[in-house]
Amino acid sequence: MSISYKAMTKTNAFLKPLTPEAEKSLGTKLYQIPIFPFRVGRESRQHQAGNYPNSRRHTNSIPNNDLYLIEATQPLNVSREHFQIEWRDDQFFISDRGSACGTLVEGVAIGGHRTGGQHLLLGGDVIIVGTSESRHIYKFIATPA
Numbered sequence: 037m038s039i040s041y042k043a044m045t046k047t048n049a050f051l052k053p054l055t056p057e058a059e060k061s062l063g064t065k066l067y068q069i070p071i072f073p074f075r076v077g078r079e080s081r082q083h084q085a086g087n088y089p090n091s092r093r094h095t096n097s098i099p100n101n102d103l104y105l106i107e108a109t110q111p112l113n114v115s116r117e118h119f120q121i122e123w124r125d126d127q128f129f130i131s132d133r134g135s136a137c138g139t140l141v142e143g144v145a146i147g148g149h150r151t152g153g154q155h156l157l158l159g160g161d162v163i164i165v166g167t168s169e170s171r172h173i174y175k176f177i178a179t180p181a
Contacts, residue, residue: 047159049074049121049128050177054162057171061105066177071102072123075133076165078114079104105165105172113137113166119147121157121176128157128178140164 049069053059077100100117107114115135122129131154132139132147139146142161147153157163159178164170 046126046181047128047178048181049123050179051163052175052177054173054175055171057106058174061103061172067103069121073120073131074103074122075101075117075120076103076105077101077117077133078112079106107172109171113170114172118165119163128176129154130157130163130176135166137166137170139166140168 051062051067051069053062053065053067059065105114105118115133115137117133118135119130119132119139122131130139130141130146132152134150134152135147136150138148138153141155141157141163144155146155157176159176161176163174163176165172165174
């Protein structure tokens with residue numbers, strides 16, 4: 037079980053949306069990542085009407101993701117549990133969480149076909165969530181704390 041924590045980093049980390057769809061999911065033009073690991077996935081309940089039963093989740097359980105991306109078009113590129121950004125050994129890493137379509141970082145494919153994988157994440161790297169056709173495109177920004 038992964039427990040979220042506020043890592044003591046020497047840098048601040050941000051996601052900058054590069055498409056309207058990405059900005060809609062973040063709700064801002066620059067999103068500061070508040071905790072590590074920072075887990076990202078698709079909001080899967082957006083088209084369902086009605087209340088969601090509280091009985092499906094234990095009172096003290098943590099959500100599967102820290103950020104839920106909204107994807108309204110087919111085919112889907114974003115998995116429910118897609119990727120996470122981690123801080124370890126004074127560096128940032130991005131890990132695909134076994135997504136179907138994988139994650140592209142600066143054109144390098146990570147994961148896909150539910151295999152997972154990880155990659156060093158540097159300031160300025162562009163992250164495409166899913167295939168190259170995905171509209172969820174972000175720039176990773178790291179600045180001194």
